[in-house]
Amino acid sequence: MTQSRPRVLVIGAGFAGFHALRRLERRLPAEAAELVLVNPTDYLLYTPLVPEVATGALQPRDAAVPLRQALPRTRRVLGQVTAVDLSERTVTVELLDTGGQVSGTRTESWDRLVLTPGSVTRQFDIPGLAEHALGVKTLTEALYLRDHLLTQLDRADTTPATEDGERERRERLTVVAVGAGYTGVEVVAQLRRWTHTVADRWSRIKPTDVRWLLIDIADTVLPELGAELGDVARDVLRDRGIEIRLGVSLESAGERSVTLTDGTVVPTRTVIWGAGVSANPLVAGLGRPLEKGRLVVDAQLRVPGVEHVWAAGDAAAVPDLTKQPTSTDTGGDDGDGGVAYRWPPTPTTAQHAQRQGVALARNVAASLGVGRARPYRHHNLGLVADLGGWDAVAQVLGVSLAGPAAKTVTRAYHLLALPMTPNRVRVAADWLLAAALPSQVVQLSEVQPGEAVMARAQRTDIYPRDR
Ligand SMILES: Cc1cc2nc3c(=O)[nH]c(=O)nc-3n(C[C@H](O)[C@H](O)[C@H](O)COP(=O)(O)OP(=O)(O)OC[C@H]3O[C@@H](n4cnc5c(N)ncnc54)[C@H](O)[C@@H]3O)c2cc1C
Numbered sequence: 010m011t012q013s014r015p016r017v018l019v020i021g022a023g024f025a026g027f028h029a030l031r032r033l034e035r036r037l038p039a040e041a042a043e044l045v046l047v048n049p050t051d052y053l054l055y056t057p058l059v060p061e062v063a064t065g066a067l068q069p070r071d072a073a074v075p076l077r078q079a080l081p082r083t084r085r086v087l088g089q090v091t092a093v094d095l096s097e098r099t100v101t102v103e104l105l106d107t108g109g110q111v112s113g114t115r116t117e118s119w120d121r122l123v124l125t126p127g128s129v130t131r132q133f134d135i136p137g138l139a140e141h142a143l144g145v146k147t148l149t150e151a152l153y154l155r156d157h158l159l160t161q162l163d164r165a166d167t168t169p170a171t172e173d174g175e176r177e178r179r180e181r182l183t184v185v186a187v188g189a190g191y192t193g194v195e196v197v198a199q200l201r202r203w204t205h206t207v208a209d210r211w212s213r214i215k216p217t218d219v220r221w222l223l224i225d226i227a228d229t230v231l232p233e234l235g236a237e238l239g240d241v242a243r244d245v246l247r248d249r250g251i252e253i254r255l256g257v258s259l260e261s262a263g264e265r266s267v268t269l270t271d272g273t274v275v276p277t278r279t280v281i282w283g284a285g286v287s288a289n290p291l292v293a294g295l296g297r298p299l300e301k302g303r304l305v306v307d308a309q310l311r312v313p314g315v316e317h318v319w320a321a322g323d324a325a326a327v328p329d330l331t332k333q334p335t336s337t338d339t340g341g342d343d344g345d346g347g348v349a350y351r352w353p354p355t356p357t358t359a360q361h362a363q364r365q366g367v368a369l370a371r372n373v374a375a376s377l378g379v380g381r382a383r384p385y386r387h388h389n390l391g392l393v394a395d396l397g398g399w400d401a402v403a404q405v406l407g408v409s410l411a412g413p414a415a416k417t418v419t420r421a422y423h424l425l426a427l428p429m430t431p432n433r434v435r436v437a438a439d440w441l442l443a444a445a446l447p448s449q450v451v452q453l454s455e456v457q458p459g460e461a462v463m464a465r466a467q468r469t470d471i472y473p474r475d476r
Contacts, residue, residue, distance in 0.1 A: 016120050017033060018100065018117060018119035020123065020125060021126040025321040025365050026366060028367050028370070031428070044082055046083050048085065048086075050073075058071075060395070062148060063151040064397070066203075066443040072148070089103050091103050093294070095297075098119055101114060101115075121319075124324060126291045127324055130285075145283050146466075153458070161181040161182065164177075165181040180276045182218050186221070187258065188225060189225035198251070198397050202396075223252070237409055238403075264278065300326035303323070304320045306321070306325045306327055307328070308385060321366055322361075329352050334350040361387065361389075371383060399412060424436065
């Protein structure tokens with residue numbers, strides 16, 4: 010029976026892939042299809058909670074939703090797809106062992122293909138960036154960042170009272186964060202608050218000795234939430250003593266300093282890089298049309314011109330049907346009255362990725378004779394940003410909230426959006442413990458420096474063209 014069933018193969022168990030499979034498990038009878046997932050980890054990472062893993066407020070496993078329990082009917086392949094052959098209907102998978110070591114290669118065939126490999130941290134051609142900057146997209150990076158900051162405090166506490174010692178102390182006590190979008194702002198706000206609560210445990214360091222600098226080439230903070238909430242977030246950051254420099258970026262990054270585009274040299278050993286994302290490089294290798302690096306799909310999330318292939322989430326440019334389309338005159342030869350409409354792509358958020366996963370599952374099931382296909386259309390419900398403590402900003406159904414009200418909404422939203430009850434209970438328990446007990450300041454050194462480098466942590470070094 011297994012061999013005669015059509016095989017639905019999903020690449021990537023992020024918000025889109027996970028929710029697609031969850032819906033397919035519910036929607037399709039077992040005999041209708043075999044479900045296969047290729048993903049480098051055995052969990053879905055609930056990324057909005059990654060900054061809290063970096064501060065230690067949350068245990069890393071509590072932000073990781075176990076695929077084994079959540080997707081019981083799906084055959085999981087622990088590995089990463091390095092190439093897709095659209096004509097042969099196969100993918101090449103690098104199989105992964107403990108610690109992410111490649112243990113072999115396998116070819117998997119498919120009858121229906123779902124491309125949901127998400128995004129990677131966007132890097133520019135900035136000298137030294139790849140080697141010295143720390144990303145904040147994976148658990149590996151979050152755990153390393155926390156240990157790294159604790160090491161800086163440890164070492165700064167024991168530098169000798171000499172000129173060289175003073176210079177080293179200044180480097181170790183300066184953190185430069187790049188990117189004032191929600192990832193950068195959440196990370197820097199929460200980490201700054203955390204270091205402030207723990208730094209007085211060292212004998213020679215006062216919390217105010219740590220210098221925080223947030224820079225962005227844009228001229229606003231948190232543009233995703235609009236000017237009003239952006240200003241609120243900026244004021245919270247400034248009240249915490251974080252210097253904000255807008256209109257500048259990084260010129261280069263070194264082991265002991267960074268140079269900004271305005272020529273300023275900042276001595277530092279910590280550069281946090283949260284300057285946005287770009288589509289996973291896998292989709293660029295397909296030879297299909299891209300829009301700003303994202304795979305072009307139609308409103309039903311199908312990849313045009315290839316049968317039985319769908320894509321969603323950060324890797325796909327899904328037309329946002331709730332927005333105003335732009336029209337172009339096509340000369341009248343294509344049977345549509347001479348006008349083609351183009352919608353802007355949906356933003357790269359978990360909210361869209363999750364709902365696209367569900368819509369995509371419906372359409373895949375329809376291609377297997379179960380139900381009817383529909384276009385994806387979803388009105389944005391809003392966005393939240395947790396700034397640590399009782400500070401947060403949220404825009405929910407057009408209403409702007411700040412402070413404790415926003416914090417309550419943010420936490421309630423995450424508890425609801427986490428897909429498994431055990432994760433919800435653990436996260437809620439972590440929050441209660443973090444409120445009641447002092448932060449545990451221990452380094453477990455689980456991640457080695459080489460593993461924390463962005464290309465390695467986000468596994469972008471596996472694609473042939475990027476190797
Ligand atoms: C720190 C942080 C905080 C965020 N906070 C919010 C927030 O508060 N609200 C919000 O809406 N959005 C937030 N986002 C954005 C949100 O995480 C993304 O929009 C969302 O994860 C996109 O879902 P996705 O399924 O497309 O991709 P992802 O969730 O990135 O998942 C992609 C999956 O594919 C796997 N994969 C990658 N390459 C391959 C391959 N070659 N083969 C097999 N598998 C592969 C990956 O390992 C991963 O499991 C945040 C992002 C970050 C980094």
